[in-house]
Amino acid sequence: MEKLSYDIVIVGGGLLGCATAYQLAKRKAGDILLLDGNDIASQASSRAACLLTRARTKPGLMEIVQETYDCIEEIEAMTGEELGLQMCGSITTASSDASLKGLEELEAAATRFGIPNERIDHKRLKELLPWIEADAVGAASYMPTDAFIDSASLCQGYAHAASQLGVTLKPNCKVAGITAEGDRITGVRLQDGTEISSAVVVNAAGAWANLLMRPLHIGLPFTPVRSHFWITSTDAERFPVNHPFTVIPDARAFTRSDVGALIIGLRESQCQAFDPSTLTDKLEDFDFNQAAKWTVLDECAPLLKAYLKDIDTLPIAHYMSGPSCYVPDAKFVIGALPQYVGLYTVTGCCGGGVACGGGMGRLAAELITGEETFVDAALFDPMRFGEVDPFAPEFQKRCADARSNKKGG
Ligand SMILES: Cc1cc2nc3c(=O)[nH]c(=O)nc-3n(C[C@H](O)[C@H](O)[C@H](O)COP(=O)(O)OP(=O)(O)OC[C@H]3O[C@@H](n4cnc5c(N)ncnc54)[C@H](O)[C@@H]3O)c2cc1C
Incomplete structure (x- = not known):
């Protein structure tokens, strides 16, 4: 019979979901399931220009990009696959x-x-x-x-490495909703009605992440x-x-x-x-x-x-x-949502998920497992803007302005 209970469910098999799965599996965080409504690496993560720009002036970002370079080396050694870093x-x-x-x-x-x-x-x-x-x-x-790297190959690299470390990957399996009882996350419900139980759900659904949060009355600060x-x-x-x-x-x-x-x-x-x-x-x-x-x-x-x-x-x-998911302060959205015990997100890539995915996944994994974090997690706290309505045109304009005002590559 199909397994219907996991320690952690990740929704989204793009760069951020797959990198998080890899980083969690490396930490032996438990029994992990990753679900994607489409093929792995088929959405924003197959449309990037693929630049891995190292030098950054914003705090924490050079460490985060370095982690991506480190992941590429580790994954190539572990899986024997060439990821094609140029x-x-x-x-x-x-x-x-x-x-x-x-x-x-x-x-x-x-x-x-x-x-x-x-x-x-x-x-x-x-x-x-x-x-x-x-x-x-x-x-x-x-x-x-x-350097640059094909973003879909990198995403597949994270997914293959995660799978090799025991993560179950289910592509073409759309999540209809995140389930909760009281203030605790209980798992996800699939489009065909199947309920999968898990005390931890990570929303890494990219541009779609706010659609999953809406029924929970949570707005993630990006569009x-x-x-x-x-x-x-x-x-x-x-x-x-x-x-x-x-x-x-x-x-x-x-x-x-x-x-x-x-x-x-x-x-x-x-x-x-x-x-x-x-x-x-x-x-x-x-x-x-x-x-x-x-x-x-x-x-x-x-x-x-x-x-x-x-x-x-x-x-x-x-x-x-x-689509790139922009945040008004052009910083990522990574961490726990205090409204529900067990609910996390890794989103708001601000056009940098190829360069930063490995580090974003590492920070998410460290927060989920309760480890000390390698960069200041407060910089990326999902609640740093207070309550936001990502469906409001004024908020969407603030997000678009973050891209309009961007200086780097
Ligand atoms: C034109 C362009 C150029 C770019 N250039 C660069 C660059 O040079 N360097 C760089 O670092 N970054 C770049 N980026 C950004 C990079 O592509 C993104 O940061 C990255 O792909 C984001 O990954 P993700 O996992 O958040 O999103 P996605 O890859 O979109 O993954 C989200 C996944 O969630 C799944 N999903 C959604 N809803 C559900 C559901 N209900 N149930 C199950 N699954 C669901 C989707 O099917 C999708 O596969 C660029 C982006 C674009 C568009």
Whole structure:
């Protein structure tokens, strides 16, 4: 007979749910079940630009990203699977006083944390980035140990490692609701009516997480905000395979190599939030406003033109959009929900779940098992805004603004 009782149930098999499952299993936290209404790694976690940017100025983040790099090494050793980390390095540019100040702060943070970084001149810049108009760049910092990784492979890596450590994975198994008695969590109810009992439930349902919290009268402080990028057609001479990814704050842009093509990420001045209640079960059925492909490109291209002069005529082969869960203070949402004993969440990725998933999962696992935490958990406390209504347009606007005001990659 099918097992209907676990110590911990995780809802969501994206990067955050799978990383949490792996970190809990590593700690021998008990009998763990991970459920996803779709395939593992099939939703936001298969749509990312996949940058693993190490240097950060916000507290706790460099430790969190380092944990992801450590997980990649551990999982490769444990499962024998190559996850395909591409150690391409990164270049952050500055062309205005404000971005130069930001660059200096980033370099100081990197140096403090032991992340190699060096200022490079125009000649070196052009060697590393043949496509860039070097004269438009005032200063450039090269961080050779930055990398990118296919986000779905990384997510599958966490899932396979978790499974190897005993976690039960059930894809295509949608949770209809989280169940409770009084102030205690009792488990989950599946769409077919099956009840699974568990004293601990971790809501890692990404953009859908607030739909599961709503019947419990809990609002998590984030909303899905559209993120997107464009991929040019191939020109391997101009866009060499695995050349450094860039962050160009003055153009609200990042770029990354994609097997001889260039991925271009652009951030519009007013980012677009979505009401979670409008989401479909699968992102492929959701219209992220495809018209944005051209309107956002039209808005942002003039800024990028100084660095990539033929952006107006460059052939665009693909456009990718998806939801990132933004929080008003652009920090994650990780920890216990005090309304119910046994209810936890790991959400609010703020566009950083690939780089930060390993560390976010570690913090969630440490909080669930009652260990001392490796970063200050108060920074990510789900209750730090008090009660919020994530279905209210004013709150959604605050979340969208967090992405509009973002500076890094
Ligand atoms: C265009 C784009 C570019 C990005 N670029 C980067 C980048 O360069 N670097 C970076 O670090 N991050 C990047 N990100 C962010 C990254 O993709 C996310 O942070 C990450 O995928 C979030 O993972 P998740 O597990 O929260 O969400 P998801 O992967 O969406 O997982 C949530 C899962 O929950 C499941 N689920 C929902 N409801 C239920 C239910 N009721 N029952 C069962 N299962 C349920 C869903 O099926 C889904 O699989 C980017 C995102 C986008 C969209």
